[in-house]
Amino acid sequence: MRLARPLENLIDQLLKLPGIGPKTAQRLALYILKLPETEARQLAQAIVDCRQKVFPCSRCGYLTDSDPCIICSDESRDKSLICIGEESSDVIAIERTGFRGQYFVLNKDFNLMEDKGLEDLNLQPLEERLASGEIKEVVLALNPDMDGEVMSRFLAAVAGSFGVKATRLAHGLPVGGDIEFADEITLRRALEGRKEL
Numbered sequence: 001m002r003l004a005r006p007l008e009n010l011i012d013q014l015l016k017l018p019g020i021g022p023k024t025a026q027r028l029a030l031y032i033l034k035l036p037e038t039e040a041r042q043l044a045q046a047i048v049d050c051r052q053k054v055f056p057c058s059r060c061g062y063l064t065d066s067d068p069c070i071i072c073s074d075e076s077r078d079k080s081l082i083c084i085g086e087e088s089s090d091v092i093a094i095e096r097t098g099f100r101g102q103y104f105v106l107n108k109d110f111n112l113m114e115d116k117g118l119e120d121l122n123l124q125p126l127e128e129r130l131a132s133g134e135i136k137e138v139v140l141a142l143n144p145d146m147d148g149e150v151m152s153r154f155l156a157a158v159a160g161s162f163g164v165k166a167t168r169l170a171h172g173l174p175v176g177g178d179i180e181f182a183d184e185i186t187l188r189r190a191l192e193g194r195k196e197l
């Protein structure tokens with residue numbers, strides 16, 4: 001059955017979003033269609049606003065609407081500590097832990113097996129900060145997969161070339177998890193990251 005063209009178009013646009021299959025796209029499109037016009041306009045405007053007003057901070061890469069971002073401009077933060085993450089969503093997660101250092105966000109999908117990512121990473125803002133002598137420690141908070149591992153080693157070497165110590169998050173067992181069912185790599189890393197009680 002053929003749908004009205006504008007409706008078909010909305011479904012096609014929603015289908016491009018991550019985690020949205022054809023059924024969900026159709027359900028969302030019909031839901032949007034039933035919204036009062038002001039709400040539908042607010043949704044459309046929110047998308048346009050984000051595109052026009054949100055950009056990566058020139059200093060740390062965190063998504064912001066002011067440059068430098070709210071984190072970089074916060075004078076109460078520890079400037080000697082810089083945490084490197086892959087995406088702004090990682091910063092949001094680390095902020096929840098009460099971390100009070102600063103950040104550098106890579107904003108790049110890297111796939112080292114396909115040789116993607118390394119060459120177009122813009123590390124200049126990071127290197128400038130490392131060269132300033134202000135930073136004492138780089139905390140690597142990249143995802144615990146093969147690419148994250150290789151990238152962590154690469155970034156540790158960059159930090160090292162400026163005489164700055166690099167550490168990385170300990171990988172361990174999830175709270176509520178069962179040692180018996182942990183995979184070998186997780187268990188080995190948990191052992192490596194053990195701490196005195």
Ligand SMILES: [Zn+2]
Binds near residue numbers: 057058059062068071
């Ligand atoms: Zn910033």
